[in-house]
Every structure is written in structure tokens, then in C-alpha cells.
Amino acid sequence: MTANARTPLFTLKSHLVAACATAALLIAAGGAEAADLNALIWCDHSDPALLEPFEKANNVKVNVKEFEGTGAGLAIVEQSQPGDWDVMVIDSIDVPRGVEKGLFEPLPEDKLPFADLFPEVKMDKSTIVDGKRYGITEKFGYNTIGFNKTKVDPADMQSLASLTSDKYKGKVAIYDYYLPVIGMAALAIGKKTADLTEADLPALKAELLKMKANAKLVGEVTASQTALATGEVDILVGGGEWVTAGLAKENPALDFSIPKEGAVLWSQSLAMFKDSKNKDMALKFIQYILSPEGQARLATSSCYWGMPSNTKAALTDEQKKILRFDEQPGFLARAQAYPAPNADLDKKMQDMWTEMLQAQ
Amino acid sequence: MASAGNNPRALPWALVTPALAWTCAFFVLPFIAMGLSSLTAHEGGGFTLANYSQFFTDPSYWRAMVNSVEVTAIVTVISILLAYPFAWILAEMVPERWQRLALMLAVLPFWTSYVVRSYSWLLVLAQNGVINRALTGIGLIGEPLQLANTRLATVTGFVHFFVMLLTLTIFANLKQLSPSYRKAAADLGAGPVRTFLHVVLPLTLPGIMVGAFLTFVLCIGDYITPQILGGNNELVMPQLVMMQIGRRGDFPLASALSIILMAVVTIAYLACARWLKIERA
Numbered sequence: 001m002t003a004n005a006r007t008p009l010f011t012l013k014s015h016l017v018a019a020c021a022t023a024a025l026l027i028a029a030g031g032a033e034a035a036d037l038n039a040l041i042w043c044d045h046s047d048p049a050l051l052e053p054f055e056k057a058n059n060v061k062v063n064v065k066e067f068e069g070t071g072a073g074l075a076i077v078e079q080s081q082p083g084d085w086d087v088m089v090i091d092s093i094d095v096p097r098g099v100e101k102g103l104f105e106p107l108p109e110d111k112l113p114f115a116d117l118f119p120e121v122k123m124d125k126s127t128i129v130d131g132k133r134y135g136i137t138e139k140f141g142y143n144t145i146g147f148n149k150t151k152v153d154p155a156d157m158q159s160l161a162s163l164t165s166d167k168y169k170g171k172v173a174i175y176d177y178y179l180p181v182i183g184m185a186a187l188a189i190g191k192k193t194a195d196l197t198e199a200d201l202p203a204l205k206a207e208l209l210k211m212k213a214n215a216k217l218v219g220e221v222t223a224s225q226t227a228l229a230t231g232e233v234d235i236l237v238g239g240g241e242w243v244t245a246g247l248a249k250e251n252p253a254l255d256f257s258i259p260k261e262g263a264v265l266w267s268q269s270l271a272m273f274k275d276s277k278n279k280d281m282a283l284k285f286i287q288y289i290l291s292p293e294g295q296a297r298l299a300t301s302s303c304y305w306g307m308p309s310n311t312k313a314a315l316t317d318e319q320k321k322i323l324r325f326d327e328q329p330g331f332l333a334r335a336q337a338y339p340a341p342n343a344d345l346d347k348k349m350q351d352m353w354t355e356m357l358q359a360q
Numbered sequence: 361m362a363s364a365g366n367n368p369r370a371l372p373w374a375l376v377t378p379a380l381a382w383t384c385a386f387f388v389l390p391f392i393a394m395g396l397s398s399l400t401a402h403e404g405g406g407f408t409l410a411n412y413s414q415f416f417t418d419p420s421y422w423r424a425m426v427n428s429v430e431v432t433a434i435v436t437v438i439s440i441l442l443a444y445p446f447a448w449i450l451a452e453m454v455p456e457r458w459q460r461l462a463l464m465l466a467v468l469p470f471w472t473s474y475v476v477r478s479y480s481w482l483l484v485l486a487q488n489g490v491i492n493r494a495l496t497g498i499g500l501i502g503e504p505l506q507l508a509n510t511r512l513a514t515v516t517g518f519v520h521f522f523v524m525l526l527t528l529t530i531f532a533n534l535k536q537l538s539p540s541y542r543k544a545a546a547d548l549g550a551g552p553v554r555t556f557l558h559v560v561l562p563l564t565l566p567g568i569m570v571g572a573f574l575t576f577v578l579c580i581g582d583y584i585t586p587q588i589l590g591g592n593n594e595l596v597m598p599q600l601v602m603m604q605i606g607r608r609g610d611f612p613l614a615s616a617l618s619i620i621l622m623a624v625v626t627i628a629y630l631a632c633a634r635w636l637k638i639e640r641a
Contacts, residue, residue: 069609071606179607216506226482227509231487232486350604351418357420357594
């Protein structure tokens with residue numbers, strides 16, 4: 001704890017926050033029993049088709065709490081009592097944030113199917129800290145270009161330059177998450193996402209403003225998906241397989257491309273809490289999610305589709321076709337990781353994003 | 361300690377204590393926590409005013425407040441202009457026996473989820489939506505209008521949500537107005553228009569202002585409608601607050617922005633209370 005953190009102001013604030021958080025947790029947890037498994041998850045894990053087989057097989061109730069964004073998830077953890085949560089879904093690049101806070105338990109590599117994962121999505125730089133593995137990638141995909149192939153020239157979608165061309169002015173939606181779209185802007189100007197520094201911000205901002213000038217809206221998942229599905233826009237910047245795969249049955253005209261400049265690889269991991277009171281069951285849960293059956297159910301979750309990280313996922317041929325399973329080696333070769341800025345650069349990037357949103 | 365039964369002065373305190381405890385637990389303490397949080401740094405936790413200075417020095421943050429106030433003001437004014445005649449018709453022209461049914465129909469939209477209604481509006485206003493199809497169908501326009509993902513869409517959604525709220529408060533006020541006032545005005549030679557402008561309208565102003573204030577508070581604190589219908593093409597304050605929390609978990613900055621938003625609401629309340637004497641309504 002720092003000297004600043006011991007000030008009376010901080011102490012009083014901490015006590016008040018803890019009191020409020022405890023009350024909130026009591027309501028949120030709804031009296032979950034210790035034998036239950038408490039999971040902090042993204043919406044794809046709340047699908048009964050995914051959870052029920054595990055619950056029946058292990059005679060356990062999985063209590064889930066959804067969150068959006070690592071910051072919000074870590075805030076829930078900080079405001080909980082140690083041991084309240086057993087497992088957490090987290091952006092692979094954010095695993096070190098949880099490790100720095102002393103939240104996670106190292107995972108037993110020999111009990112998890114690491115050998116079966118796509119090598120590119122193991123994300124060892126993020127999921128291994130000080131030689132110990134704290135996260136395992138369970139699902140991945142690309143922030144790239146989603147489009148309606150009957151409304152645009154698919155050949156144009158092979159280049160990020162098309163996103164700022166007059167040809168598609170007013171036909172574009174931008175996915176509202178600053179990091180991947182900034183990553184795409186970096187690819188468009190020939191930068192590697194891993195090398196971004198503060199010096200790159202002016203050029204990135206100029207590219208983002210050009211994208212915004214072409215865009216009709218900047219929307220979160222549902223809004224941008226709706227815009228593409230209803231024909232409000234023909235192109236979604238930052239969207240990808242999770243948009244088009246989910247809507248494939250209703251609208252087979254929707255597709256995505258990995259342009260020649262590349263795409264941004266998103267990857268979500270599972271981590272186990274150090275203070276979990278039910279580590280055996282937590283490990284069983286992680287093993288289930290990483291099993292071929294669990295992977296197939298997670299990949300095709302009703303909330304959103306995405307590629308399973310396990311190459312042996314028990315998907316049907318039709319599901320594999322929609323996910324473009326066979327093309328993954330080529331996609332992965334062209335994909336770059338999420339930008340992983342430090343706290344200062346992250347703040348500057350978010351402020352730049354705010355400026356872009358406000359630009360007319 | 362004397363029991364409330366023995367001490368008549370203790371009884372009011374005993375009765376009010378649960379409400380006070382509730383207010384302390386769910387408003388005062390969280391508010392203090394938020395205030396203290398707003399004065400700390402995101403990294404390290406030390407005392408700082410940087411969260412407030414960012415709002416006043418960063419034009420995009422300031423712009424969010426301007427957007428919020430502009431949208432809220434427009435929504436409030438339009439809602440009043442639509443709600444008053446509607447409330448008037450309900451109170452004065454609909455027979456008593458039908459008023460209950462009419463009121464039930466008026467609140468029917470509240471039975472539907474707020475988010476669903478927003479997305480419904482998005483479908484109505486979309487390029488291929490009902491309005492554009494109708495206008496192009498009858499040949500009034502050649503190309504679809506840009507209705508969705510604009511401030512117009514945000515205002516439309518908000519007005520739909522709040523006009524009924526205002527209607528109900530104004531309706532209640534109109535029903536409480538004794539017919540004697542209008543009879544007296546007529547006896548003194550005032551026509552219907554003059555009676556309305558000089559008697560009815562001033563006497564129903566408290567109802568209008570209560571409804572307007574509720575609209576103001578709910579509208580300026582909402583981020584769902586601007587998010588869905590506005591297309592994120594201009595940020596409002598609640599969206600800015602949410603952005604700080606999502607990935608970065610910057611609760612101090614989010615707290616500072618929330619405190620500033622609450623300050624604006626407080627100013628709006630004081631303005632209403634001082635000029636229109638809501639407290640006497």
C-alpha cells in the first residue's frame with residue numbers, strides 16, 4: 001500500500017465503499033451457498049445450453065454475474081469479500097492486471113488441454129506472469145470488417161483504406177470499443193498494435209476522425225449488429241465473426257474479411273481466484289469449458305458466436321463453416337494482438353476516443 | 361431512555377427514524393463515498409482535484425455536458441407543449457367514466473421495457489423503417505431521410521417516454537383546480553382564452569414544473585436512449601461516466617463527473633423551487 005493510500009481521506013473512503021459494496025454484493029449474490037460455483041462472466045457463459053450439462057454432471061449450481069469491461073469486473077471483485085468468486089472471464093491481455101492485484105491462482109498446465117489450443121491464441125505474454133500461467137484462452141476472434149456482401153464490393157473489404165473512402169460514406173458503423181478500433185486504425189496507417197506509443201496518437205486520431213466522418217453511427221454490440229442487420233449500414237468497423245456468425249441463418253449475405261493490413265485478435269481467458277473456496281470445482285468448470293463439448297457450446301452461445309480456442313471443439317460441419325474454422329491459420333497469421341497500453345497511454349487513448357465520438 | 365410511549369416528543373423521531381436510516385444508508389453514505397472517491401487519483405489513491413479539472417479543461421468532456429443540457433431542455437419543452445393539451449383534453453373533455461380507461465391507456469407504454477421501446481424506435485426511424493418507407497412510398501421523398509442515429513432520434517425517444525409522465529402530473533393538477541375559479545373569471549367578464557392565460561395556467565404551473573423537473577432529472581441521467589437512438593454521434597454525460605468505468609475502472613473520474621451532473625440537477629431544482637415555489641404546491 002502506498003503512503004497516499006493511508007491518508008484519512010482514503011481510509012474513510014475505503015470504509016464507506018466497503019460498506020456499500022457489501023450491501024450490494026449481498027443483494028447480487030442472492031444468498032449463494034459455498035458449495036455453489038460463483039462465476040464472473042461475459043454473457044456467452046450465461047447460456048443455459050452451456051451451463052446445464054456441467055451443473056447436472058457435477059450436481060452443482062453455477063451462479064453467474066455478467067459484467068462488461070475489465071474495469072467493471074475488477075471493481076466487482078474489489079468490492080467483494082475474498083472467496084466470493086471462483087472463476088472469472090477476462091480479456092487475455094488483462095490477465096496481468098488481475099495477477100498484479102493478487103487475485104488469481106496459477107493454473108495446473110498438466111490438467112488443461114494446452115496442447116490442443118491454437119498456438120497463436122495461447123497468449124503466453126499475457127497469460128503467463130513470472131513463469132506461472134494464470135489464464136487459459138477459451139474463445140477468440142477478430143475485430144475486423146463485417147459487411148453485407150450484396151451491398152458492397154467484397155474486394156473493397158480486403159483493404160482498410162475502403163473504410164475511409166467516399167464510396168462508402170454514410171454506410172459505415174463503428175463498433176464502440178476504443179482499443180480494437182484504435183488497433184485497426186493502427187493497422188490502417190501501417191503500425192503494429194504492439195508497438196503503439198504516445199507519439200503515434202496524432203496519426204491515430206487523424207485516422208479515427210476520417211473513419212468517423214464516413215460513419216453513420218458508433219454503436220455497442222447490439223446497436224451495431226442491428227444496424228448491419230436492418231440495412232442501416234453496410235459495413236461494421238471493428239465487428240467480425242461474432243456479428244455475422246450470429247446472424248448467418250437469418251441473413252446469409254453478412255460476411256467478414258481479414259483485410260490485407262490485418263485484423264485485431266480478441267481473446268478471452270478463464271482465470272481461477274486465489275481465494276476461491278471451491279478450487280476443485282472451479283478447475284472442473286475450466287476443464288469443462290475447455291473440453292471439446294464445452295468449447296462447441298461456448299463458441300455457439302446465443303449471446304455471441306466466436307472461435308473456440310480448442311482445435312478439437314465438437315462443432316458440426318455447418319457451425320465450422322459459419323465460423324470459417326478451416327481458414328483460421330491464414331487469419332491468425334495476419335492478425336495482431338489487442339493494443340495493451342500502460343495506464344497512462346490507456347487513459348490518453350480513451351480521451352482520444354472521446355474526442356472522436358464528439359467530432360461532428 | 362424514555363420510551364416513545366412515555367415521551368410525546370420521541371414519537372415523531374421514532375416514526376421518522378426508519379426513513380432517515382434508509383436515506384442515510386442508500387443516499388447519504390453512497391454520496392459521501394462518491395464525493396470522496398472523486399477527490400482521489402485513479403492510480404495510487406492520493407488526494408487530487410485532477411478529476412474535476414479534466415472536466416473543465418477538456419473540450420470533449422465539457423461538450424458532453426452541453427449536449428446533455430441541450431437535449432434535456434429540448435425534451436422538457438417539447439414534452440410540456442405536448443402534454444398540456446393532452447392533459448387538458450383528458451381532464452376537461454373526456455367524460456368522467458372514461459377517464460380511468462384513458463389514464464390506463466396513457467400509462468400503457470410504461471409496461472414495456474425501456475430498452476425494447478428504444479430499439480422499437482430505432483426500427484421505426486431506420487433507413488428502412490416505417491417512416492422512411494411511408495415517405496418514399498407516397499413519393500414525398502426520393503431518398504430515405506437520416507432519422508435514426510441523430511439527436512432528433514434521441515429527442516423523439518425521450519419525448520415518447522416522458523410526455524405521459526408530464527401528462528399525469530398536469531392532469532392531477534387540473535383535476536384539483538376548483539371550477540369556482542373559472543366561474544369567477546367568467547363572472548368578471550374574462551373569455552376562455554383570458555381565463556386560461558390568467559387563471560388556469562398560473563394555477564397549474566406547479567404541476568407543470570413538478571413534471572418538468574422529473575423529466576429533467578430522468579432525461580439528464582439517462583444513457584440508454586442516447587446510446588441506442590443517438591448512435592453515439594454525440595456523447596452525453598451519463599455515457600461519459602459509463603466510459604470511465606467500462607474497461608479502465610476509473611471510478612474517481614466517473615464519480616467526479618457524476619457529482620458535476622448532480623450539481624446541475626441541484627441547480628435546476630433550486631431554480632424551479634425559487635421561481636415557481638414548488639414547495640408550496
